[in-house]
Amino acid sequence: MTMSAQEHKERTARSYKLLLLFAMGSMTMMFAGIVSAFVVSKSREDWMKDFQFPTAFYFSTLAIILCSVTFHLAKISIRKDNKLATTSFLLVTLILGISFVFCQFKGFHQMMDGGYFFTGPESNIATTFLYVLATLHLAHLAGGIISLLIIIYNHFKQKYNSSQLLGIELGAMYWHFLDFLWVCLFLFLYFFK
Numbered sequence: 558m559t560m561s562a563q564e565h566k567e568r569t570a571r572s573y574k575l576l577l578l579f580a581m582g583s584m585t586m587m588f589a590g591i592v593s594a595f596v597v598s599k600s601r602e603d604w605m606k607d608f609q610f611p612t613a614f615y616f617s618t619l620a621i622i623l624c625s626v627t628f629h630l631a632k633i634s635i636r637k638d639n640k641l642a643t644t645s646f647l648l649v650t651l652i653l654g655i656s657f658v659f660c661q662f663k664g665f666h667q668m669m670d671g672g673y674f675f676t677g678p679e680s681n682i683a684t685t686f687l688y689v690l691a692t693l694h695l696a697h698l699a700g701g702i703i704s705l706l707i708i709i710y711n712h713f714k715q716k717y718n719s720s721q722l723l724g725i726e727l728g729a730m731y732w733h734f735l736d737f738l739w740v741c742l743f744l745f746l747y748f749f750k
Contacts, residue, residue: 570723577727581734595686605683611667617660618743624653625736628729638719647709654702661695690742701735704728
């Protein structure tokens with residue numbers, strides 16, 4: 558019994574989505590472990606209780622939420638074979654993703670200007686956790702930006718249309734995951750001081 562081209566395409570898509578879900582589950586477990594260590598460490602005597610979140614982190618949170626929106630709109634546009642709108646939404650997603658990175662580094666500078674350091678004699682375990690969580694998220698976001706650049710390249714090569722949009726679907730899944738992960742981390746760090 559031979560498999561049709563359509564069945565092969567569907568199986569391949571399911572396999573890629575399952576692999577991505579497995580990777581996202583692994584990342585979630587890694588962040589959950591660090592958050593657990595954060596919760597346990599909060600009972601230390603040297604824990605900083607009066608830390609104020611850098612204002613740049615609020616802007617970075619807004620940027621990554623908008624990334625999810627624009628990536629979703631790109632996926633809707635390609636389903637309608639509206640290549641111009643897809644191009645626009647993908648490029649806006651890239652700009653917003655880079656803005657997120659810029660705001661994160663701006664937030665790190667605001668922390669250092671406020672006397673909160675990652676390491677050294679002026680460091681504190683609370684700010685160290687914040688740096689570790691934000692830096693790990695940035696590392697995963699770098700993978701998201703690389704994949705977005707590949708998606709944009711493939712889009713310009715006319716590889717996506719209403720019947721072939723797997724790359725955009727996978728990219729959108731990953732960006733939504735990154736968005737959800739950062740919003741959860743942000744809310745956790747904001748309220749669990």
